[in-house]
Amino acid sequence: MTSDVSPSQPLSLFPPARRVKVLLPLPLDSAYDYAVPEGMDVGPGSFVTVPLGGRQIVGIVWDDEPDPDGVPESKLRPVAGVVPVPPLPEASRRFVDRMAAYTLAPPGQVLRMAMSSPKALEPASERTVYTAADPAPKDLRWTSARRRVYALAQEDPPRSAADLAREAGVSSGVVRGLADAGGLLPMRLPDSIFFETPDPDHPRAALSDAQQNIAEEMSRAVLAGGFSVTLLDGVTGSGKTEVYFEAVAAALGAGKKVLVLLPEIALSAQWLERFEERFGTLPAEWHSDLSPGTRRRTWKAVAEGRVQILVGARSALHLPFPDLGLIVVDEEHDGSYKQEEGVIYHARDMAVLRAQISDCPIILASATPSLESLANVEAQRYRLAHLPERHGEAELPQVSLVDLRKTPPPRQRWIAPPLQDALEETLAKGEQALLFLNRRGYAPLTLCRTCGHRIECPDCDAWLVEHRFGRRLECHHCGFSMKTPEKCPSCGDEGSLVACGPGVERLFEEAVAILPEARIEVVTSDTLQGPLAAAAFVDRVTSGEVNLIIGTQIVAKGYHFPLLTLVGVVDADLGLAGGDLRASERTFQLLSQVAGRAGRAGHKGRVLLQTANPNATVLRAIADGDRDGFYAAEADMRRDLGWPPYGKLAAIIVSGEDEGHVERTAGDLARSAPRLDNVRVLGPAAPPLALLRGRHRRRLLLKADRTISIQRVLSDWMSRIKPPSSVRVQIDIDPYSFM
Incomplete structure (x- = not known):
């Protein structure tokens, strides 16, 4: 009797383990292979716990096909467990990949922004919230602070002690004292958050004929679905918000979810008031001022599809919306949409990419549109909706x-x-x-009249700004702060320091x-x-x-x-x-x-x-x-010189604590720079802030024709240089800051 297995073939009693690619929220260029234990149900987008070194970390099962000839099966480490939350939507995964490709950032670093609330991945727990005792105890001692807390606690929904204190502008001790006195009743609820559904048919203010025509046009685009970009260009006071609210209403009425971006969350105060007047309730919010608990609960509510509309800062773009039907970018020209640290990107441009991936309309609104958006209108890539006059009786000043x-x-x-x-x-x-x-502050420069010394930041090439209200000098770049000195730090002369400007x-x-x-x-x-x-x-x-x-x-x-x-x-x-x-x-x-x-x-x-x-x-x-x-x-002017948006530009920022290492790396980059038609490399040169947060900096600029794939050129260029571990090389596609 002969065997069907040749001596050179290993005999295996078990089928090969199923492999998956898992992308981790770390600055990694690719996903890692892991083995899926038998009986474990995972698919693209699943949140899984996997071993990495000596620790356990949560990552996402990615769409990439694993390489069966890659890591030997004997060295594959198994997926440790599945996190019981909805999978990261396909649109979010594609957004991570395409944003990483555009910005040349590691995909894992982009993914980290989509997993910005890791506590949301933990099992649900209960939390204590408070409602007002009705009636309040007769012997309760009232203060103005307690009255504010009590009035808030009478409203729905019940709030946590931290939320009551923050919204009433009081200390947590005031809330505890009112609860101990019987004015607040504690309740234990699941650690989730409820968002009321906005009413798209809620009575609204009358629109002018021009506003109504544009609102109807944008609403039709929302109901038709599909990707489109509309630049809502209207003078200040023309009622742009009320107009795009009608597109929001159309989306909500059709059961579609909406994301609205604002450049600065301080702008949300009047915006939220106008939204509540139009829709009868408030939207979900996403910004840095929220408590960690609120961020955790909001992230989970978005992932579970329980948020119909959310307004937020640029980071809201990375929330795991399962099915976006409309994106609005208000004040689309604003420089605050540009993120300068970590993954460097412009939220307006990435919002357009997110809408394209989600196959939904996006509205860019501004009284002073960016030249980039106007160029896209000129090239017929964007539609234009124009409101040239102020609403009602108001006139331009x-x-x-x-x-x-x-x-x-x-x-x-x-x-x-x-x-x-x-x-x-x-x-x-x-x-x-x-x-x-x-x-900001009192004066941008403090100068000694005796010796001419200017007080500078020890960690930046910048003067310290006097904040007289706070009796301190502060660096507006790194946050360094010191008490305003009575004597000149250089010559020691007393009373010689003067504010300039x-x-x-x-x-x-x-x-x-x-x-x-x-x-x-x-x-x-x-x-x-x-x-x-x-x-x-x-x-x-x-x-x-x-x-x-x-x-x-x-x-x-x-x-x-x-x-x-x-x-x-x-x-x-x-x-x-x-x-x-x-x-x-x-x-x-x-x-x-x-x-x-x-x-x-x-x-x-x-x-x-x-x-x-x-x-x-x-x-x-x-x-x-x-x-x-x-x-x-x-x-x-920009067209003649080939500057954006009529040409392409990228900055390469080299930084490190050792100035010599930075100089050498920048020089190596310059010597290996691409030599191509329609591509020019400028630098290296020291920027105005050659020292920032204790790191020395040098910059190079790559300027290219619009026909050039700037990412391909940069990838090839960066692959020729291996900087020392002490030096960081960052790429900024289409830079907005040259400091």
Whole structure:
């Protein structure tokens, strides 16, 4: 009797183990092979626990086919378990792959953003929430803080102690004390979150004919489904939000899910109020100000398909929506959509990619669209919906330039006489005004009058900014902070340190001196942290408690204050300096947006731009209301020079703690740079911030024709260099910052 197995073939009594690829949320370039134990049910998208080194880590079963000839079966490690949550949707997995390919970031690093709430993957537990005792104990001692907590606890749904304290603006001790006194009743509930379903048929404000036509057009696109991009271009106050709300209503009415992105969560205060007025309830939210528990519960609710609409910052783009039907990117031009750390990407562009993968419409809304979006309209890749007039009786404000060479402010003052006169007149009429200066703190530089020493950050090539309200000097790049010294750190002279230049705090001092009766509030990212603080600020302005706002760019867009009729820009030249290719465009957008805060509710508005360069193209375009002329000139300049969006650009940032290693790596990159037609490499050069957070930096720029696959060129280039482990090389496709 002969055997069918030759001596050279190993005899196996068991079939080969099933293999799967598992992508881990680590900066890894590919997924790893694992064996699936018999009887375990896993498929693409499954969350699984796998061994890695000596620890267990949660990853995702990826769509890639495992290589049967790869890791020997004897060395395959088994999947340890399946996490009982819905699989990561196919659209999310494709988004990870395509975003990684576009940004040239490791796929595992992109996946980490989609798994941003690891606690959501743990088994569900119970939590304690509180509702108001009805009736409250008769002997309860009331304080204003307790009354705020009790009023919140009377509302649905019941809240945790942490949420009650945060929303009422009190300490956790106040909540505990009220509960101990019997004013709050504890309840144990599953650790989940309930979101009410917005009502698309809830009564809404009347739309103008122009608004109605555009709303109907966008709603038809939503109901038809399929990928499309609409640029909703409307002047400030034209009612863009109300218009795209109708597209949102169409999506919700059809049972489709909606994602709305806002550039800064402080903008959400009035947006949420308008949403609740339109739909009868609030949407889910996603931003850094949420408590870890709320983020965990919201992430799980999105994954389980229980969230109909969510509004959030750029990170909301990575949430595991199973079936998106509409994406809206509000203020699509805003630079806050660009993430500069970790995976470097622009959320507007990635939102378009996400909509394409989900095969759904996306709306990009702005009063000052990006040149990139306008170029896509010109190339007929995007549709254009235009609202050229303000809604109702409101008219665009009159814009005037104040020539600081002819009417300068007094020495050590920054408000010129024409602006001071306008402020006095506006406040005397019972109206409100906004002074805009895009500089936080008291002064951007502290100088010694004796020796000329300038106080700099020890970890960055930047001056420390004086924050006089907080009695400290602070670096706005790395966060380093120190107490303001009494003596010069260099020469030791006492009382010799002086503030140079104005910030909003210094402007506040001047406003108090010249407008002693004004009710002033300073608004910056330091003072307006999160939606609750923003909502309280809105209440103070709309109630008339505040009649003069002094603020940075955080108040330049999105806000609607009916009685605000005057905007004064203290330094309109501030954003025009430097070699940033988008400096003019950004200045135009920022000043146009801040100007748009004036005269929004039937009251005539005016804007005064203080400048030492009144003939600057940007300022003349704003004063003359010639937006189209500005954009045409800017487009012609970029087209002639081959800059984005008419050419491609990538930055290569080399950084490390050892300056010599950084220099050598940057030099090696320059020597191995691609030499191709229509491709040019500039640098290496030290950027303005050559030292940032203790790391020395050098930059190279790759400039290419639009026909070039810039990712392919960069991948080939980077493969020729192996930098030392102490040096980091980052790639920024289409850079927005050149610092």
